[in-house]
Amino acid sequence: MSDAANSRPTLAGVAARAGVSASTASLVFSGAGPVADATRARVLEAAAALGYAGPDPTARSLRRGRTGVVGVVTEDRLGDAFRDPINLALLDGLGEELADEGFGLLVLPWAPDSAVELAAVPMDAAILLGCSADLASSVERLRRRRIPLVAIEAPPLGDVVPIELDNADATRRGAELLRALGHEQIALVTLPLDVARTRAPLTPQREAASTAFTASERIRGARAVFPDAGGVSAGGSTVSEGYAAGRALLDVPATERPTAVIAQSDLLAIGVIRAAEELGIDVPEELSVLGFDGIRLQGLTAHDLTTLVQPAVEKGRAAGRAVREALAGDLPAPVALTSELRRGATVARSPIE
Amino acid sequence: MSDAANSRPTLAGVAARAGVSASTASLVFSGAGPVADATRARVLEAAAALGYAGPDPTARSLRRGRTGVVGVVTEDRLGDAFRDPINLALLDGLGEELADEGFGLLVLPWAPDSAVELAAVPMDAAILLGCSADLASSVERLRRRRIPLVAIEAPPLGDVVPIELDNADATRRGAELLRALGHEQIALVTLPLDVARTRAPLTPQREAASTAFTASERIRGARAVFPDAGGVSAGGSTVSEGYAAGRALLDVPATERPTAVIAQSDLLAIGVIRAAEELGIDVPEELSVLGFDGIRLQGLTAHDLTTLVQPAVEKGRAAGRAVREALAGDLPAPVALTSELRRGATVARSPIE
DNA sequence: CGATTCGATCGAATCGATTCGATCCGGCCG
DNA sequence: CGGCCGGATCGAATCGATTCGATCGAATCG
Structure with a gap:
């Protein structure tokens, strides 16, 4: 019938059907600002009738300047990055600080000839995971985009928050x-x-x-x-x-x-x-x-x-916290973590005396 | 000085400085359409001078309707999802078909009370990894958004491309x-x-x-x-x-x-x-x-x-291929994979006879 | 009872690009 | 020499929301 039916419904469409302005409809979904209960109900009803799934994340990202996505850049192949248990622990830490706070983690395997241009990826911040200096030019572009960068165990890179290990x-x-x-x-x-x-x-x-x-x-x-x-x-x-x-x-x-x-x-x-x-x-x-x-x-x-x-989990937590601080507008302090010697049963006196 | 200096440079700014229209500047960066060499040079020069890092991914996503991101939804905690070697193999397959083709993989740990609202995540398609029926309502919203969904080993869900294992x-x-x-x-x-x-x-x-x-x-x-x-x-x-x-x-x-x-x-x-x-x-x-x-x-x-x-890697490949087909506008065929009994050394005749 | 305030709603500008159709111009063909 | 063609460029519309300031009633206060 109406061609509103086959094209994806938009906020504007919902607003029109509810007899309110787009701004009011937006308020209903974003929760910001006061909306009369009756109005809210009418908007939600219209949304349901039209099969509207909520604001388009892409449009919202553009307007708000935030995507809710944090990139995790590694120089490993996708699967290999997580075959190392130390990275899994790190991921646990990242999860606590980021995923649990509503951020999505975008895993970006990077290779010199990679198909992904880091600067073209929609993300709010990036965590560089054991990255080499080969990334320098990509990093430079990310910085131009004013994207906060956190580097875990990386050579000092200007303007990148370091999470260091001894x-x-x-x-x-x-x-x-x-x-x-x-x-x-x-x-x-x-x-x-x-x-x-x-x-x-x-x-x-x-x-x-x-x-x-x-x-x-x-x-x-x-x-x-x-x-x-x-x-x-x-x-x-x-x-x-x-x-x-x-x-x-x-x-x-x-x-x-x-x-x-x-x-x-x-x-x-x-x-x-x-x-x-x-x-x-x-x-x-x-x-x-x-x-x-x-x-x-x-x-x-x-x-x-x-x-x-x-302290692998802590490494992830520290990186996650740094990202959140940076996104909140603060300048995260560098973190330096230390390791501890655990004396197990695999060393003994030298057999040669 | 000019306030163009402290606010992030935009395509429009670059175009203005190069003395061309925004459309032409866009052509330079996207590579579509013919641009005279001299013009291209001028635009790139202006971009360099202004420290322009290329088109804003968010804006581009909105206009193009593509983000280049594929979600991977799991019901595990972030680290745990990859502690299972079977998922690592799957990730290898996904990497081949998606990451290597320039897609980013957005890992989304989902929990009933999770902070992430799947429908609000900017992504082009989603892969459901061993997901339960609890996800149904989220899935429904994703479908409304016309997001292609691929489910690996999941109960049949209308409109979701299944990758099945026997x-x-x-x-x-x-x-x-x-x-x-x-x-x-x-x-x-x-x-x-x-x-x-x-x-x-x-x-x-x-x-x-x-x-x-x-x-x-x-x-x-x-x-x-x-x-x-x-x-x-x-x-x-x-x-x-x-x-x-x-x-x-x-x-x-x-x-x-x-x-x-x-x-x-x-x-x-x-x-x-x-x-x-x-x-x-x-x-x-x-x-x-x-x-x-x-x-x-x-x-x-x-x-x-x-x-x-x-065939775990193949499972990932199949899912990746299905996503790409769906994004290309085709309707991916369901995939049914089979397992093979490998007779090792851990079974023998019953001791009770 | 008039002035003030507050809550609800609306209009319009904006985020930053892409893209389609139109325009312009120099060269080529008849 | 006029008309045509095609490459280069431009204008304007568009993607879909958010947000700020303005407006309008109604309720509150002195």
């Missing part, structure tokens, strides 16, 4: 424990050094070229104690990568073998331990293994890992 | 294997039956009241073979919930013990096996355990589980 210092403390136990032959198993995620021995060149902030910081902390430690970079924070790295490092003559491994994540550490077990190397008697994160893994027997426990 | 039939096939092996005493360990996620023995009442589609379907499949099987519902698809369920079912006199457990997920199955190990019950000699999903778990020793392998 990666270097914590690793240093772990390394000092190993030194105190007499270890001198140390090998590092690091997180990926760049987006290419090449699994390969560490070299000064590769380290210098690293774009991965967290990995570099943790290397730095280890080097503060063991300046000459070698090692390998893994292709990801997974048990199997840790295992592969472990094989590479440990499947050598006993004299060339490290007496301790500093792994940059618990998953990597577990992989290394598995490799050691397979090679008949006893942990911790013949090999000490240090992890990082302090995760509890779905269904994994407690390894009682010696590790640096980071 | 939950009942696959479970039935698994159950038949157990029967063929002589099992008669069967216990089920089910996924949560409702949003409350109560861990409790199955009763006809609780089963009837279940709002969890997948759980109900799998129960139905099992009951097709073992009409009287009892069991417990778990509080989540986790190893520890499986363990708890396992203790509850197995820590009884041997004569009352089931000879086989049908777990509704691999994580639950692993938990049950762990409970059995702890109680000194041999799997599979004294207890057969059947899983569902066919996942490979980070760092978990291969249990060589007998399980129903579901």
Whole structure:
């Protein structure tokens, strides 16, 4: 019949049918401003009759200047970003502070050649999750758009609120424990050094070229104690990568073998331990293994890992709070979180004396 | 100086500075329509001078009627949704079909009392992930907004494109294997039956009241073979919930013990096996355990589980494709996926003969 | 009883772009 | 040389709401 029937109903249509102005109808839905009960009823009735589902979010966003969406930018592939339990914990924290407050989280996997142009995504703020400097130009455009940015464990970026972790210092403390136990032959198993995620021995060149902030910081902390430690970079924070790295490092003559491994994540550490077990190397008697994160893994027997426990949920909460503060017009203070060394059962005195 | 300096620059401002109309400037950024090279250069120059970051996504969304965002609705808490490896695989599939095509994925944890009103979220389409009928009213509003909806493993909902899995039939096939092996005493360990996620023995009442589609379907499949099987519902698809369920079912006199457990997920199955190990019950000699999903778990020793392998990544791909088809104006065909029984090492003949 | 106030409602401007049809102009064809 | 064509550009309408200031009665107050 009327062509109002087949095109999506609008606020204007509802207002017309209710015999009020669009402004009044808007008041009914937004709840702001006083509306007589009778009027409200008439508007709602008209809305129901027309099948109006409420104000169009897009139009509302334009007018209000708010979308209710917060972007979470990661350089991982979609699924991989959440395969790391540390990110799940972080997500729990973000959920508390943002999702529970009505924000939607827009997950944006970013790659240099990605199809998503970050600056073209409708969002109120963005959280950069372990992002490298490769993002700089995208970040620049987001800043131009006056979008508040919060970066978790990222190199200092002007105007971006940092949520920092004591990666270097914590690793240093772990390394000092190993030194105190007499270890001198140390090998590092690091997180990926760049987006290419090449699994390969560490070299000064590769380290210098690293774009991965967290990995570099943790290397730095280890080097503060063991300046000459070698090692390998893994292709990801997974048990199997840790295992592969472990094989590479440990499947050598006993004299060339490290007496301790500093792994940059618990998953990597577990992989290394598995490799050691397979090679008949006893942990911790013949090999000490240090992890990082302090995760509890779905269904994994407690390894009682010696590790640096980071406040992952709090990291997410802090980021979420920072976003909310920024959106409220305040300037969020930078946050620096600290990790704690948990002495488990995977380190012991060096077998070499 | 000029107040154009402190307020965010707009396309109109850029156009004015470049001495062209807004329409032409728009053409430059959108790439549609012919623009003389000299003009383009002038516009880009003006944009750079003003610090214009490109068209405002919100305004563009309103005009174009597209946001580039696809919602993913889950009834889990944010982090929990991705703690289940099956959802990670699904996310991989979604990533391939959507994220890689430039769509952003907006994760929307939904709860009956949630702060997010789904119909008020700016998005082009939504994917319902294992959602119960509680969502019905929200879904209804989304439909009014003419938003294409795709539901993964959900009860048939008018006008929603279903991506189905043969939950009942696959479970039935698994159950038949157990029967063929002589099992008669069967216990089920089910996924949560409702949003409350109560861990409790199955009763006809609780089963009837279940709002969890997948759980109900799998129960139905099992009951097709073992009409009287009892069991417990778990509080989540986790190893520890499986363990708890396992203790509850197995820590009884041997004569009352089931000879086989049908777990509704691999994580639950692993938990049950762990409970059995702890109680000194041999799997599979004294207890057969059947899983569902066919996942490979980070760092978990291969249990060589007998399980129903579901095409999880394909589920995500199918959903992503359906969304894209719907947005292209086509009517996506329903998809029905099938699972495959993988005979591992956790089932054997019934010890009772 | 007149002035003031308050609640309800309305008009019009605005958010920032996109897009369609019209216009302008230089070059080409007959 | 006139008419035509097509590329480049422009104007104006539009997307669908929100919001500010104005208006209009009715109730309150002195």
